[in-house]
Amino acid sequence: MFDSAILIPSLLNGITTGAVYALIALGLTLIYGVLHIINFAHGAGLMLALYGVYLLKERLGIDPYLALPVMVVGMFLLGYCLQRLVINRASHGKDENILLVTLGLSIIMENAALLAFQSDTRSIETPYTLATVTIGPAMIAVPKLVAFAGALVVSAILVWLIQATDLGRAIRAVAREKQGAKLMGIHVDHVYAISFGIGLACLGAAACFLLPAYYVNPQVGNGFVLVAFTIVVLGGMGSFTGALLGGLLIGVVESLGGLYLGESLGQIGIFGIFILVLLFRPQGLFGARS
Amino acid sequence: MKRWRRDIAVIVLFVGAILILTTSSDSGVLLNFLMMALYATLLAQAWNILGGFGGQFSFGHALFFGTGAYIQSIAQMQWGLGAWAALPLALLGAAMVGIFVGALSFRYGLKGSYFALVTLAFAEVFRILALSVNFTGAGVGLMLPLKESLANMQFGSPRGYVYLILVFVVLALLISCWLRHSRFGAYLQAIRDNEDAARALGVNPFGIKLGAIALSAALMGAGGAFYVQVFHYIDPGLAFGPHTSVEALVAAIVGGMGTLWGPVLGAFLLHGLSDITRNLFGQLPGINMIIYGLVLVLIVTFMPRGIAGLSATLRARLGGRNG
């Protein structure tokens, strides 16, 4: 129905878009996998991170890619403090309360941004914003290729962190068996906060890769939340490889769906997969049966 | 036996209070507030049946709301039915969608977050479909013609709408009351507390949960039908978007899940809060919502069992300090 001159670029577009989705989902899957909370504030976190990248570029002239270390550390600290000082205290550990607290936080964050930055959309100009690389019949935007590479690197770092470090072992212990971990002397609250912090740090990285190809306004996070949830479920809650591959897969599904069904109806592919995975393989591609 | 008599008595008092307020005031603001607060109550009550009593959290309750709203509109505009004839169809349609989603989800054993996410996904799927098919008006939506009359379920004065929504709220209260005191309700709550144990005792979780979701969906569909009769316009975003889903669950949880009056308290409090804050600091838009978000977080922090559970929370706190 479509010849390769359309299909191949569409696939490549899907993969690179999916890479950005994966970056956003990586943080969400860690937060869900460890703290078992559905983080309603994830979209707002992405929005704050995007404003951070924007400000660093506009006020201090720092290129988004060079801003990576600053953003990652900054978002980590924000996440750590939010979890330790607010979410933990407010929710008393009850699931439904955590939901409301993250919801309340997202409302506060979105409207604080509205107050501080007003509602207009902002974007940045970089020398590579419009540059493309030709791959076969496709012209792929440079920022998207960088995002793809970034997603691979970030996933690798996270996998290494979880598998090969003491911190990672502690996180895995807490995720699997909280009480047991406590008995082993692991400081659970601290680990929870670190995990949440890492989750937000991933958003910091995602923002650095996303802003050159996109824009920021107070509501920008809302457009990514549902897709991120889908990827987390598809990949398996708690699995980084799953989030990466799930993200790429969803990106391709969205792309091909848009091509065959039209951009609006094509979105149904994403949620169709969401439902099918939930019904028939809820542990996702790489998750463990819980 | 006495417990349910007491509940009914309080329901009667509640209805009486609303009626007194409605008939003695000419204030459009008050009547509009009552109407919208009762509407929010209905949504919260519907969610509470499945989420509070049944323990199955739904993030996509707008699915049933939108179904009811669209059927109410389509039945009048395309099938030539009257508003009152359309209403039972709207409730039935919503219930059927509920049974469909419930059957799939419960058959495949979805619980907790998984169930919540699948309801969210279904709501999104319906939203996208509604955007693409013609009989829902696609992106343009459906606009109900303005024709005020009792036969058309369109009232010139908000009083008429208050009475209408009150009927639904009372219906939901009676259903919740029934869940508190009936065998079905006992089974439902047993399933919520420990599904395996309940099954071992001979309860059929699948059937019970299906009944609960059908009831919950029907009431939510009533909310959707009511919305269309008041605002005369529905589109896929308004029908199936996350706003309504969130409104329902927040009010129910803040008010106190699994209680009779929780949804009422939560809906009135949150609606009142949003109404009051909307115009505070009007010069600086956004502050009003920040205050709303802060209050939400504070309520959750200090009233973890919701408003209705406040006495239990206080008892636990005081007991803990003394014990």
Place this chain on the structure above:
Amino acid sequence: MRTRRIFMTQSAAAASAMAFPLIGGAQPKTVKVGVLHPVTGALAYSGQQCRLGAMMAVEDINKAGGIKSLGGAKIEALLGDAQSQPQAGAAEVEKMNEAGVSAVVGAFASAICLATTQAAAKHNLPHVVDVGVADQIVERGLKNTFRFGPGYRKCAETAVANLHVLNTLAGKPARTVMIIHEESLFGTGTANLLARELPGYGYEVKEVIKHANPTRDFNNIVLRMKAVNPDIVIPANYYNEYALLVRTMQQQKVQPKAIYSVLGGAASSYKFVKECPDAANGIIDCNHWFNPKDKRSAAMRKRVEAQGQFFSYEVFMAYTATRLLADAIERAKSADRAAIIQALENSTFSDHIMPYGQTKFVNGQNTGAQPLMTQVQKNDIKVIVPREFREVEPLFPMKA
């Protein structure tokens, strides 16, 4: 019983009046006007721009001596937030009604306007619609609703007719069209009308693409554009998506003979021209625009930009809608709602910066209202059609 009713009504009114931020000071003899827009939520930017325009008008009117026929009574604006939701808008109208407003100006978005005009009608409260392009708003038979600007049917018809004129003058280089629209009320409604009108003028609509709000990536749509290769691309969407679409086209080096938008979100937008001059260059738009020959419009633009804001259509639409209302109050010689409705019905308001000539309302729609065709040339937005407002010669097609 009666005293209790009065007490409740009065205390509710007092409470709601106190709940509103009062602008213009609490002086005796003021005319209260509700200014209602979605200043939070998804539509916050447009809502805030509208509010800016309306408040500028109130300021100007009061500075010039207020409503002279009422002894110099000042206009007191009661600000309302529709929170980007119809039900919040309707609730605000109730509050404004109780606070004793004589009229309401608002509410930008069509879906919200549907709810607010209806709520206002219950109290016979005059409601001037500032933007709200859906034609249903003025076709419901509500006597209190008045829209100063054009609806999307007028915009679509004008756009198609003018496209034909431009195309014919250039020797008919363009024949195929691709429409790209956002999926909700305004985009779908506009696209439907265009798809219906265009074939009648001999154009082939090769494809109509509907996209979501928000759309995160336009590469696929641009790919389709490459495949279909239309002569003209017609976008009808909001700012963010329009900007992303056009920039993606620039990035993928897709350049149709013309980008011809109808109510395009970023098309006749100074913000877009400033931030993406290359992508914006040459874009033609059929949109709300001010009369460029009226010197006051340039002055207003400077004034808005001095505040650090862009002179977007929301600003001048809301400004002129408010001035229309003030003119009606002046002629009604009264703050009474029925009198104002009557005055609006008979309005001949012509002292404005819009290209509408003398106002004439038929069933709530100003028949003189029209959009203008603009084109981005040399980093500025200039009117090209109709001739009486032309500032530069149109460049059509952009690419041979």
